[in-house]
Amino acid sequence: MAGYNFFSGMLGSTNNSGTGIWSMYSSLGEYNSIRSGSYHRLLKAYYNETKSEDDTKKSDNIKSALKNANVDSVTKKEMNTVKQSTDELQKSAAVLMEKGSKSLYGEENKDKLVSAVKDFVTDYNNVIDKAGDSSSEKVLSKTLSMVNNTKAYSKSLEEIGITVDKNNKLSLDEEKLKKASTNTVKGMLQTGNSFAGQTLQKAAQIGAAAQNVSTGASLYGGSGSYTYQNVNSFFDSYL
Numbered sequence: 495m496a497g498y499n500f501f502s503g504m505l506g507s508t509n510n511s512g513t514g515i516w517s518m519y520s521s522l523g524e525y526n527s528i529r530s531g532s533y534h535r536l537l538k539a540y541y542n543e544t545k546s547e548d549d550t551k552k553s554d555n556i557k558s559a560l561k562n563a564n565v566d567s568v569t570k571k572e573m574n575t576v577k578q579s580t581d582e583l584q585k586s587a588a589v590l591m592e593k594g595s596k597s598l599y600g601e602e603n604k605d606k607l608v609s610a611v612k613d614f615v616t617d618y619n620n621v622i623d624k625a626g627d628s629s630s631e632k633v634l635s636k637t638l639s640m641v642n643n644t645k646a647y648s649k650s651l652e653e654i655g656i657t658v659d660k661n662n663k664l665s666l667d668e669e670k671l672k673k674a675s676t677n678t679v680k681g682m683l684q685t686g687n688s689f690a691g692q693t694l695q696k697a698a699q700i701g702a703a704a705q706n707v708s709t710g711a712s713l714y715g716g717s718g719s720y721t722y723q724n725v726n727s728f729f730d731s732y733l
Contacts, residue, residue, distance in 0.1 A: 569629065573708035576633055579624040580701035583617040587694035590614055590683040599680050608668050611683070615656065615664045618644075618693065622663055625700050632703040640696035647682075647689045654679050 589610050592598065598607040625637040641662045644651075648658045655670030671679070683690040 570708045572628065573630065573633070573704040576621075576624045576628055576704040577701045577708070579617070579621045580697040580704070583614070583621050583697040584694050584701070586610065586614040586617045587690045587697070590690045591686070591688070591694070593684065597684070599676055599684065601676075604672055607679070608666075608671055611656070611671060612666055612668075614683075614690065615666050619663045621697060621700065622661075625704070626662075628704070630703065630707045632707060633700060636696070636700040636703045640693065640700065643692055643696060644689075650682060651689065654682055 590598065597603075598610055622637070622641070625633050628634055628637070644658055644662070644664070651657065651664075654674040655667035657665050657667070659665060680688075682688055685691060
């Protein structure tokens with residue numbers, strides 16, 4: 495500060511000798527404290543305390559990260575289960591779409607066709623169970639797309655003995671399937687653009703979404719929205 499004199503600062507104003515003397519003793523006391531090392535000890539204690547607080551915060555952050563990692567482990571297991579169910583549905587749909595010598599639509603294959611449709615219905619319902627219980631908005635969105643597509647086919651599906659219940663699951667009337675026109679059944683289940691073909695595509699999309707989620711960490715953002723980030727990068731921020 496311009497014009498400041500250390501001694502005049504200690505002695506204070508000449509108009510108030512008492513204050514000046516007290517300031518002198520006060521400043522000399524501070525000077526002796528610095529010389530004796532008490533300030534050094536105080537500063538050291540302060541920084542040690544700050545460091546301790548920082549370490550505590552860091553420890554808390556790591557504990558939080560470990561907690562989130564546990565959530566991610568659960569989420570990954572959940573997503574793998576969804577992926578497995580969609581893989582099975584794709585396989586059973588693919589069987590119904592077989593052509594040539596592997597086609598199930600000849601009169602001699604009626605029982606094999608019924609068995610294959612039963613597998614398809616079972617696998618479809620399993621995806622509804624697994625994906626429908628998912629905590630992932632991505633998986634739920636893809637599952638809803640499959641459900642809506644199925645509803646669009648509901649009337650046509652009834653013609654071959656497949657009905658959609660109030661829980662969006664399928665059920666099969668085996669006798670009705672056997673009596674249905676072969677061409678009608680093939681049109682619904684064998685071609686690429688058939689119900690089975692579109693369901694295969696929808697199942698693949700659900701599985702891809704589940705796989706995408708399982709490779710990232712599931713975390714709720716500050717706004718409360720569900721987001722995903724890599725587990726390794728999450729821990730790196732605390733190292």
